[in-house]
Amino acid sequence: VNAVKQALKTDRKIFVIAQRDVFAEDIKRDDLYRVGVIAEIRQVLRTPDDELRVLVEGLDKAELLTFTDSDTDDAYFEAYVEVVKPPKRRKASRAEIEAMSRSIKKEFEKYASLLQRMTGELVNSILCQDDPEELFENIVFNANFQSADKQELLEKNDIIDKLSFLLAVLVKETEVLAIENDINSQVKENFGKNQRENILREQMRVISEQLGEEDEDEDYRTRILKLKLDEKINDKLLREVDRLRSLPESSQETFVIKNYLDTVLELPWKKESRIKVDIKKAEAVLEKDHFGLKKVKERILESIAVNAIKPDVTGQIICLVGPPGVGKTSIGNSIARALGREYVRVSLGGVRDESDIRGHRKTYVGAMPGRIINAMIQAGTKNPLILFDEIDKMSNDFRGDPSAAMLEVLDSEQNKEFRDHYTEVPFDLSKVMFITTANTTETIPAPLLDRMEVIEITSYTREEKFHIAKEHLIPKQLKKHGLKASQMKIDDEGIYKLIDSYTKEAGVRNLERNIGSLCRKTAKEIVSGEAKKIKFTADNISKYLGHEKYIKDVKSEKDEVGIVNGLAWTAAGGVLMPLEVLVLEGKGGVTLTGSLGDVMKESAGIAVSYTRSVAKKYGIDPKFVKNKDLHIHAPEGAVPKDGPSAGVTMTTALVSALSGKKVRSDVAMTGEITLHGKVLPIGGLREKTMAAYKEGMKKVIIPAGNKPDMEDVEDVVKENVEFVFAENLETVLEHALVQ
Template sequence: MSGSPFDSLPPELPVYPLHEQVIFPHMTFPLFVGREHMGIVEEALRKNHLLVILTVLAVDPITGREQYARVGTLCSISQILRFPEGGCKIMLEGRNRVRLINTRQLTPFVMASVSLIPDRENRNSIAQALMQSIIALLRVAQSLGQAMPDDVNSMVGRLDEAGQLADILAVYLNMEVKDQQRLLETLDPLERLKEVYLFLTSEIQKMQSRGQGEGEVSRKAARSQKENLLREQLKQIQNQLGEDDPQQAEIRQFRKIVENGEMPKVVRSVAEKELARLERINPSSPEYTVARTYVEYLCNMPWQRGTADVLDIDRAQRVLDEDHYDLVEIKERILEFLAVHTLKASLKGPILCLVGPPGVGKTSLGRSIARSLGRKFIRISLGGMKDEAEIRGHRRTYIGALPGRIIQEICRAGANNPVFMLDEVDKIGQDFRGDPAAALLEVLDPEQNDTFTDHYLDVPFDLSHVMFITTANVIDTVPPPLRDRMEVLRLPGYSDEEKLQIAFKYLIPKQKAENGLQAHPLEFEEDAVLKIIKDYTREAGVRGIDRKIASVCRKVAKDVARGAAAAVVISAGQVEEMLGPRRYFSDVAAEEDRIGVVTGLAWTESGGDIIFIEAAAMAGRKELILTGSLGGVMQESAKTALSYVRANHAAFGIDAKVFEHSDIHIHVPSGAIPKDGPSAGVTIAASLISLLTGRPARRNVAMTGELTLTGRILPVGGVKEKVLAARRAGVTTVLLPERNRENLKELDDQILCEMTIIPVGSMTDVMAHILIAETEHKPHLFVEHPSVLLDPRPGS
C-alpha cells in the first residue's frame, strides 16, 4: 500500500459539486467554471490549489440542499484561464480518493473536512491475467464500434496497475453515473477490475445483438427491394403472356361492380375513393387487407338487388296452413300484407312482434312467412346481447372491425328485402358497451330505417324493404320506445285438442324422419298421444310433446337396429312402459275443499298456470305476513285485498274483532319461484273471506282479476292462456272480470262447452260462486282475549 503524496491536508477544503459526472484519480481534465462558482476556485487557490470533487446524488426539493456522495476525489488546479465576462477554465489533476467526514455550508459554497484514502497496489498474477483479458475485450469492442481515443489506447497498453486501468476504463466506456460512483467507492483494485470486466463483456454482447439486428433489417430491406423488382418483372411477363396479376384482377373486378350503376351515388363515390387508395397500398401491407375487406363489403351489399315477391294469396294461404295449425290471426295479417302489396308496388315492410310462451311456433312461423312470400329468411338471436356494436357495427378504427349483424346477414343473403327475424327481443341486455335496444330503434322505425347507417360501412343502407319479425315471451320487458315501433301479435297456448292435431300432422312425421323410421310402419294411437299431452307434459306450447314423441321414436329405432320385434302401433300402455311413470297429476282433482285455500290463475312467460293462495289467522297484533316470493305488485294486491275485506266486513258476515287481535298470514306455495303480476287481488280477497267466514272454497273454481279498494274488479290479460291452464289442471269453473267478456271469443267452442266460464263484476258475485254452503257456527275468531281461540265446531 503506497503512501499519500500529501503530508497533511488543510482541516477544510472547498467542495466543487458535479452533477451526472464522476472524477477518478490519476486523470487530467478541464472544467469550465461559471461566475456563480468562482468563489470555490478562489478558495482553492488559497488552499494550495486543492479542492474536493464530489458527485451530487440528490437535491432536497424543499430546501434545495444537495446530498453528496461519501467518497470523492481530491484534485489540484494546475492551470487557470480567466474569462473577461466572468468565470474561468481550470485544468484539474486527480490525486487521491478521499472520504467525506462532514460539511459546513458557507455562502456561496460548501467547505468539507475529508480524509485521504490511500491507494492500494495490486500486481499479482490474477490481476495481470484479468488486465490482459480486459485489454483483449477492449480490442473486440473497438472492432464492433466502441469509440476510444488514441492516447487512451496507448496509455492502457502501458499500465501495469489494476486500479488505474479500472478507473480509466470506467470513464471511457460510458458507464452510468451510479456505476462509476460504485467503482469510485470500491477500494480493492481487483474488485474494480472485475466490475469493469463484467461491464465490458455485457456491452460486447449488446453490440453483437445490435449488429445482428441491423444485419437482419438490412437483409429484409434487400429482400423487400428484390421482391418489388421481381413483382415488377412478373407484371411485365404476365402482360406479355396475356395473364393478369391476382391483386390487379381483383381490383378491376371491384371497379367493374362499382361502375355497373347498382350503388347509390354517395356509396359509389366512397367506393371509388377506397379503390384508388387500395391501388396505392402494397399488397403485403396489413392495411391492404383492411381496405380490401371494406371495398368487398361495399361491392357485395345488395343496394338495389332483391327477390321478387310471390303475390299469390291463395298459394300463401296454402303454405301457411301446411306449416302451422290454427294461428288464424297471424295468417290473416300476412295475407293482408300480400293483398296490399299486390295493389301497391312499393310497400315498407311491417315490423311484427310475435308474443307468446315457448314452443308455440314463433320462430318457425318466420320461415313459413318467408316461404309464403318467396323471400329469403334471416334469423338472429338477441338473447343476452349487450354490445351495441352487434347491431350498429364497429368503427373501422378498431382492430378486427366488422359490420353489425344486420348488415352482415343482409350481405350474406344477397337481397335487400328478406324476412328478418329478431328472436328473443325481450331478453336484450345492457352494460357499459351500450344499449342494443336503443340501437334497434333506428333499425325498426319505418320512418328512418331507409337511411340506416352502420358504423363500419359509414354509408346509409335502405332497410325499409326488409320485413322484420321479432319474437318475445313477454312484451312487458321490451322497452316502451321499441315496443311502440312494433305491431304486437299474440300467440296463446294450445288446447289439448290443438296439441293432438299438431302432433299427428307435424310432430310425429318429423320425428319419424329424424330417427330413421320412414320405412317402418310406426303409428300412434290417439289415446297414446293424449296420455303424453296430459300425463307427461304441462306447457302452453308443443316443445315438450315433441321431445316425448322423439323419445318414443328413439326406443323403437333401437329395437329396429337390433333386429328385435319393434312396436308398430304405440298405445297408451306402451307410452307408460317407454316413458316411465306419469309426471303430472291434476292439482285440483287430487285436493279437497279447504277453508282459506283458493285456486287462482297466473300468466307467465311460459304460458298460463294455476296458483293456490292460502290464508291463515293466528293470535297477534294486526300484522300482515306475506310469503311465497311475492313481487312488489302482488304484495300491494294483498294489502289492498285486506283493506277491502276490513272495510266491508259486515257485508260478508265477518266479526270486526278478528282484525284487532290476530295476525293474517297469506302464503303462495312453491316459495322458491318468484311470483308477481296485477291479477291476484280477487283471489287473495276470496282467500281472506273464506278464512274469516269459516266457509271452505271450492277447489275446482279458479279465478283471476285485480281488485280495487272500492270493490271494482279490473280486467286482466292472457285470458286464453289462463283458461287453458285451468283446463289442464282439472278446473271446471273459471271466474273472469266482467270487462274480459269480449276475450271469450278467443276460446274454442269445445272449451266453452267443457268448462263453465262466468264473468263477475263484484266480490259478492265471486263469493257466491266459490264458497260452499254456510255452516251453523261462526269461524275461528279471536275475541277480547287473544290467547283464547273459539272453535266453531259443535260441542266446543
C-alpha cells in the same frame, strides 16, 4: 418417404420420375412422364425442420411401363421399368459435333452472364469441357431450365438430338433473361433507386402489358361502373381502385382494399326477389307449417294484401313476443316462404358491442362489416326477410350500446341510408321486412320497442299441443328416426298423458323430445327383435319414460271452508292455484306464506279491509281484527307467486273462513279487486280458462271487463264450462259460496 425406407432395406435402388402436375395427389400413369432414372441412394439426412433430404446417384435411364401400390401398410409405388439402352451413334462428322459444341458454349456464356447466379470458376470449367456428352450433362445440371425442357432433354438419346435441343433451349432462355433484364431496367428508370418496394408491382404491370392481360384494377373498375350506383358512391369506390393501382401487390393495404371492394360489390344493390301476392297460397303455407298463432298469421296476410296494392310499401317491423318453444323463430322461415322472400336469421343473443351491428372501421386490423351488411350479402337480394332472434338478450358495455345502432336499422325513415362503419357508403334497407323475436319486452329499450309492432304469442293450450303433436311432431320424429307410421303409434290418451305428466312448458320442445325418446325405444325393440311394432297408450308410457314428472294440480274434491280454487298464469301456461285461509284465536295478525310477492301481499290487505266492510252482511264478527289471527297460504311454497289477479280468490277465502260458509269445489275464479269491491280485469284469460277446463271446473268466475277476451278462449272450453262475468264481489260470492 415410404419408398426411400423400403429401398434402404433392400438394394438401395429407387426409380425417380417427374410428375406432369406437381400438385396432383391421386397419381395415375398419365400424370407421370415417360422416362425417369434408376438411382442408388447414397445418403439420407433429416433436416432440423423434420424434412428428409436424400442424395442419389443416377445409374440408368429407364422407361416407365406401369406401377402399382404396394401391399404393405406403409404405402409406396412399385414401378416396372425398362432400361433405355444407348442407341448406336448416328453417323455425324466430328466437325458437325464440334460446331454444335462451340455454338452451345457461346450461347451458354451469354446465358450465364445474364443469369448472374453462376460463379466464374463454374462457368470456365464448363466451357473447358471437350467431350460433348460431358458438356451436355454439366450445362443441363447447372442451368435454370424449366422442368418440361429438362424432361425432354432427359428423354433424348442421340448426341446430335441432345445438342440440337440444348442449343434451342439455351437460345430461348437467353432471350427470356434479356427481356427480364430490360423490364428491370425500365422499372428502375421509372421509379428510381429508393423505391424498391414498387419494383415487383411495376414488373407485373409491364409483363401484363406485354402479354395483353387485363389488370385486376380494371376488373374492379368495370364491375363498379356496371352497377350504375349513386355518383358519390361511385366516386368513392373508384378512388379506392386508384389507390389499389398505386400500391405494391405485397402491401398489407392492398389486401385491405381488395377485401373492402369485394364486400361492397357483393352487396345486392339492384337485385330484388319477386314478392308473391297470392294470399290463399301464403295462408296454406302458414297453416301447413304452424298450428294456431292466429294473430301472427292474420298480420302476415295483411302485409301480403298491402303488398298487392302498394308493392313499394315500407316500415313492416314486427316483434313476436312469447315464451320459449312456441314457434317464434321457426315462423320467420315460413313467412319468408309465404312471401317469396329470401330468409336470413341473425342471432342477437349476447351481443354487447355496437360494432357487431355497424361493423368496424377499416383503420382497425381485421376489420369486417357488421351483421346487417353480412345478412344482406348472405340474402343476395334487396328485399329479404331478416329475423333478429332474441332481441331482448342484447346488452351493452364500454364498447357501446348495440340497441342504439338497431334504432337506425329498424326505423323505416332512417334505414334508407344505413351506413356501416366498414363500408362507409349508404345502403338502402327500406325494402327489407324485419321480424324480431323476444321472450319479454321488459329488457327491450323503450325507443327500440316503439319502432316495432308487438304481437304477443301466448303459450300453447293443452288442445293446441295435442294437435301439434299429432299433426307435426310425431310424423317429424318418425321420419327423423327412420320409422314407419305402422311401426309406432301413440293413441290420443297417450298424447294427453305426455302433455300432462311429462311436460310443463309454454311451447312444445320437451314434448318433441319425449316423442323422440319413444321413437328411439321403439327402434331399439324392433332392431333387437323384441317387437315388430309398438302402440303407446296412457297406461304403458310410464314403462318407457319412467315415472310421471309432473303431478296434476291439487284441487278440493268436496266443498270446504276457506279453500278456493284460484287461477294463475305462468310462462308454462295456466294453472289451478288453490288458496287457503285459516282463522285462529289471536290479536288481529295476518300471516302470509307460500312465497307471495309484494303485489299479492297488497291484494291480501285489500281483501281484509273489504271483508271488514261487509262483515255484517255475511254474518262475520266485525271484531275479528282484534280477536282473530288470519293465515293466508298458497301451496307449493318453493315457487314464487305474484301478480294482480288473486284479489277475488283471497277475499272469497277470507269471507268463507270467517263466516263458516263452504266454497264450491267445482268453481274457479280470477280477478283483482278494489277497496269498494269492484272486480278488475286480468291477463292470460285463455290460458287460465284452459287450466280450469283441464281440472274439471264446471264454473269459472271472471271480471266483466274481460268479456271481449272470450274470443280468444278455446271453443272446447266454452262448450264445457259456465262463465260468470262479475262486476263486483257480491256476484263472485253469490256464485262461489254454498248457500
